[in-house]
Amino acid sequence: MPRPVAGVAVLLSTALLVATACTGGADVPVQPHRTVNIGFLAPVSGPVATVGTDTRRGAELAVEIVNGRYPIPLPLAKGAGLPRLHNARIRLLVADTHGSTTRGAAEVEQLVTDGQVVAVVGGYESAVTEASSARSEKLKIPFVNGGSSASSLTERGLDWFFRTGPSELDYGRVVFSMLKERQSMGTSIRRIAVVHTDDQYGNDGAAMIKRLASHVDAHVVADVAVESGTEGLVDPARTVAQEEPDVVLTLLYTAQALALQESFRSLAHRPRALIAFGGGYADPVFLREARAGAEGVCSRFAWSADLAERNPTAKAVAGLYRKRYRAPMNDDAARAFTAVMTLAQAINDAGSRRPADIRSALVNTDVPGRDTIMPWDGVKFDDNHQNIGARGIVEQVHAGRYRLVYPFDVAQAELEWPMTSDGG
CATH class of the missing domain: 3.40.50.2300 (Response regulator)
Incomplete structure (x- = not known):
């Protein structure tokens, strides 16, 4: 029983x-x-x-x-x-x-x-x-x-x-579409670092990112997997910082999302851009505890309070x-x-x-x-029972809350790139 x-x-x-x-x-x-x-x-x-x-x-x-x-x-x-x-x-x-x-x-x-x-x-x-x-x-x-x-x-x-x-592939497409549009504006996006949980969510997402990186002629220069229960991420953060990526993409739960931000802070490193594939970055606890360190962080979502x-x-x-x-x-x-x-x-x-x-x-x-x-x-639903009508959007933390920044034609705030230096 x-x-x-x-x-x-x-x-x-x-x-x-x-x-x-x-x-x-x-x-x-x-x-x-x-x-x-x-x-x-x-x-x-x-x-x-x-x-x-x-x-x-x-x-x-x-x-x-x-x-x-x-x-x-x-x-x-x-x-x-x-x-x-x-x-x-x-x-x-x-x-x-x-x-x-x-x-x-x-x-x-x-x-x-x-x-x-x-x-x-x-x-x-x-x-x-x-x-x-x-x-x-x-x-x-x-x-x-x-x-x-x-x-x-x-x-x-x-x-x-x-x-x-x-699906994560749906989210990946909207994230890489945003990256491609940034490239067309002159932003360099050649080097991508991925930090993800060592489980189905993180590993599937990391594999998807590697497949889509070619869409922006970029390379994954760091693929860092962390155990889902891990809270100290100084070593993974140092690995990422040493590669000097143009953008950091993450698939982490709440404790790891907070730990990564704190680890970057302790190393005096501020990524040019950090885009999360949901997970802990969507948890209200992240905004509350990361405070100024969350400023400029982006995350993909399916829902937008702005919309x-x-x-x-x-x-x-x-x-x-x-x-x-x-x-x-x-x-x-x-x-x-x-x-x-x-x-x-x-x-x-x-x-x-x-x-x-x-x-x-x-x-x-x-x-x-x-x-x-x-x-x-x-x-x-399609033949695999995936909703073909589902769409993703990207939001960025501005003044302590997420605001819609992509697609650009419906954005309610301007995408800040590179990220603000607050909390770095």
């Missing part, structure tokens, strides 16, 4: 609180036969717990909107519940992976056997998502992921795994998120929100609780961009 997540009773009571969200602010209990159980995986404890909390909140908000009535132009927002299932409500069962591959897989097993879920959403670390979705594949349960980016996840030939967010201000639907959802959690919606929350909304629409389209019917509905999903909160073309 898989180990419970902080106690099955706590898990179920939390899920019931989400399931009873309804109209007018009143809590009306929903009968079990009127609910549809879905599981949600997140690292809500451990070294990236803040990210796990953000993803859980995004998922909870999506469920609240589906279960209630909201004047937001999103599918399933205006009516309570799933109309093709007699207005059944969704019940979200949250399971804590703690960033562990074995625990993530065990939680999927428990969600299916004990929680009777019809599908699983979530995952954060790509390695955890790989193991968890492999278990759901054996159980023939749909797994919808929004936050893991390793390209290999949708190259395994799985029948039950779907990804709504961009949300120009999209009435995204702005309304972000406002509701802030009201509920007293914090701004961020990239991790937005991707989890979108994954849950996509699954909810598929369940409704299927008009069934049968996992096989839900899988078929996911295969045929075609959600236009206007029906999402993301700056995407929409949600439509």
Whole structure:
């Protein structure tokens, strides 16, 4: 029997609180036969717990909107519940992976056997998502992921795994497109250094960067892998500094992202440019703890608060998120929100609780961009179940917060290159 997540009773009571969200602010209990159980995986404890909390909140908000009535132009927002299932409500069962591959897989097993879920959403670390979705594949349960980016996840030939967010290759294309445009402005980008975690997320990303480097006639002059639990990065930082790269590209989790910044500072080295492929640089903890040292750092994202201000639907959802959690919606929350909304629409389209019917509905999903909160073309899966409508953008830290700097035609702030010397 898989180990419970902080106690099955706590898990179920939390899920019931989400399931009873309804109209007018009143809590009306929903009968079990009127609910549809879905599981949600997140690292809500451990070294990236803040990210796990953000993803859980995004998922909870999506469920609240589906279960209630909201004047937001999103599918399933205006009516309570799933109309093709007699207005059944969704019940979200949250399971804590703690960033562990074995625990993530065990939680999927428990969600299916004990929680009777019809599908699983979530995952954060790509390695955890790989193991968890492999278990759901054996159980023939749909797994919808929004936050893991390793390209290999949708190259395994799985029948039950779907990804709504961009792959690392999608993100790589937008980053290298920005680099190419900078080159056309006279910026030298010949030498690239890569610092990455020695796991699926980092190694897949580093391999992708090496493939795309030729697009800007550049060479990877340093490829530095660090164990995901490593916190002291002076030696890797020194290796990078000695190569004097034109740009440093990183794939690191929060502790390593902070350690690299501190190591560069201790060496009195300031990279000309540092562009992160998400990970710890997207964690609010990074901005809070790195402070001035974060100025000028870039990161790729799938969500932009700047663009949300120009999209009435995204702005309304972000406002509701802030009201509920007293914090701004961020990239991790937005991707989890979108994954849950996509699954909810598929369940409704299927008009069934049968996992096989839900899988078929996911295969045929075609959600236009206007029906999402993301700056995407929409949600439509290719033969590998990768969303072909997902897009990436690049933001840079200006005055302590990320601002949209690429694509240049929709930028809300000017890309600073080289990076500001603050904190160096």
